[in-house]
Amino acid sequence: MIRFEHVTKRYADGTTAVDDLSFEVAEGELVTLVGPSGCGKTTTMKMVNRLIEPTGGRILLDGDDISAVDPVRLRRRIGYVIQQVGLFPHKTVLENTATVPHLLGWKRGKGRDRAAELLDLVGLDPSVYGDRYPDQLSGGQRQRVGVARALAADPPVLLMDEPFGAVDPVVRERLQNEFLKLQAQVRKTVLFVTHDIEEAVRLGDRIAVYGQGRIEQFDSPATVLGAPATPYVADFVGADRGLKRLSVTPIEESDLDQPPVVHLDDPLTAATDRLRAEGARWAVVLDGRDNLHGWIPADATASPDATGTVREHARRMEAWLPLGAPLKQAFATMLQHDAGWIAVIDEESEGRFLGVLTPARLHEALRRSIDADAQHVPRAEVAVETVARAATA
Numbered sequence: 001m002i003r004f005e006h007v008t009k010r011y012a013d014g015t016t017a018v019d020d021l022s023f024e025v026a027e028g029e030l031v032t033l034v035g036p037s038g039c040g041k042t043t044t045m046k047m048v049n050r051l052i053e054p055t056g057g058r059i060l061l062d063g064d065d066i067s068a069v070d071p072v073r074l075r076r077r078i079g080y081v082i083q084q085v086g087l088f089p090h091k092t093v094l095e096n097t098a099t100v101p102h103l104l105g106w107k108r109g110k111g112r113d114r115a116a117e118l119l120d121l122v123g124l125d126p127s128v129y130g131d132r133y134p135d136q137l138s139g140g141q142r143q144r145v146g147v148a149r150a151l152a153a154d155p156p157v158l159l160m161d162e163p164f165g166a167v168d169p170v171v172r173e174r175l176q177n178e179f180l181k182l183q184a185q186v187r188k189t190v191l192f193v194t195h196d197i198e199e200a201v202r203l204g205d206r207i208a209v210y211g212q213g214r215i216e217q218f219d220s221p222a223t224v225l226g227a228p229a230t231p232y233v234a235d236f237v238g239a240d241r242g243l244k245r246l247s248v249t250p251i252e253e254s255d256l257d258q259p260p261v262v263h264l265d266d267p268l269t270a271a272t273d274r275l276r277a278e279g280a281r282w283a284v285v286l287d288g289r290d291n292l293h294g295w296i297p298a299d300a301t302a303s304p305d306a307t308g309t310v311r312e313h314a315r316r317m318e319a320w321l322p323l324g325a326p327l328k329q330a331f332a333t334m335l336q337h338d339a340g341w342i343a344v345i346d347e348e349s350e351g352r353f354l355g356v357l358t359p360a361r362l363h364e365a366l367r368r369s370i371d372a373d374a375q376h377v378p379r380a381e382v383a384v385e386t387v388a389r390a391a392t393a
């Protein structure tokens with residue numbers, strides 16, 4: 001969809017901002033360009049909509065050399081979102097969003113309908129926010145309007161230059177999540193510039209890691225984190241890349257332990273027997289539909305005057321996650337609940353209990369994930385023993 005062929009940009013003062021760059025972005029793909037300030041990200045992006053002209057090489061959009069396309073017509077096919085959103089202060093949110101349809105000569109009603117639809121899509125109720133002015137919005141809301149405006153004419157390509165860079169980290173994470181949901185619906189071809197490796201990892205189908213004017217590595221987030229191509233990339237993704245990998249490695253069924261399980265209506269004596277038989281200190285407690293209720297410690301069942309059913313002695317368990325959630329979230333949940341384990345449930349089947357994740361299993365999963373990526377094999381096929389040996393070798 002977007003193809004760079006040996007593209008170079010040398011500014012008049014002799015600065016080489018981009019040096020012989022070649023890469024391709026597939027249709028519907030979201031590629032993040034990440035690297036330190038001054039490495040040529042913005043220059044790369046602005047060459048796509050011809051705000052900057054390359055000094056060498058060529059850029060193809062859908063097979064067409066863009067140097068032969070009229071810039072104004074080119075930009076109609078390309079949405080552009082920047083950090084300082086650049087909303088018109090004297091226009092309402094709805095008018096701002098309808099800017100491009102208006103420029104394209106759409107009928108006023110159609111443009112406004114489209115704008116309202118887009119505001120809805122980015123989570124701003126048009127009946128509440130449509131008539132406000134930009135200075136009556138929070139920073140995060142302004143960024144949402146910027147995204148809505150860029151999408152209004154339904155361009156196939158979206159360029160986003162540090163769009164969430166100016167908002168605080170909590171709002172940024174929310175905007176990122178909303179944007180991912182939105183992208184799942186609209187499937188634009190997106191070039192997304194950021195200097196934040198976390199953001200690049202969270203959003204990108206693939207990541208281009210920039211050094212000075214060049215791409216050092218162009219790969220999936222997991223590969224960039226797990227198998228950095230050069231010492232520069234390893235350094236950029238950070239010495240704590242194992243921790244960063246936590247956010248891209250999902251909990252798999254094979255990561256789970258199977259503790260003893262009892263049910264709410266079981267007699268307490270049955271629970272005692274189960275725990276004894278398995279030598280366990282606690283059991284998971286499920287309800288009649290095999291959904292998670294909580295847990296029961298062995299000492300609650302062991303006292304001689306313990307009677308009745310499990311129900312009277314069970315404790316609720318708040319630390320649980322669905323299968324597929326990132327390990328990082330599992331780690332955070334453990335810390336938050338000060339829990340020695342978390343329960344994992346299957347959201348697909350109305351919350352059926354699947355097993356528990358312990359810190360040890362989490363660590364194993366992480367090591368296996370890093371090693372699998374270095375070897376390019378599925379995680380489940382790497383034996384932890386091998387990983388452990390490799391780590392100590």
Ligand SMILES: Nc1ncnc2c1ncn2[C@@H]1O[C@H](COP(=O)(O)OP(=O)(O)O)[C@@H](O)[C@H]1O
Nearest residue numbers: 011013015017036037038039040041042043044
């Ligand atoms: N108009 C310009 N004239 C001269 N040098 C420029 C100009 N714009 C950017 N540069 C330089 O080109 C390099 C890349 O800049 P830029 O693409 O903005 O980087 P990034 O977006 O990664 O921070 C930097 O060294 C910057 O100083």
Ligand SMILES: [Mg+2]
Nearest residue numbers: 038041042043
């Ligand atoms: Mg920049």
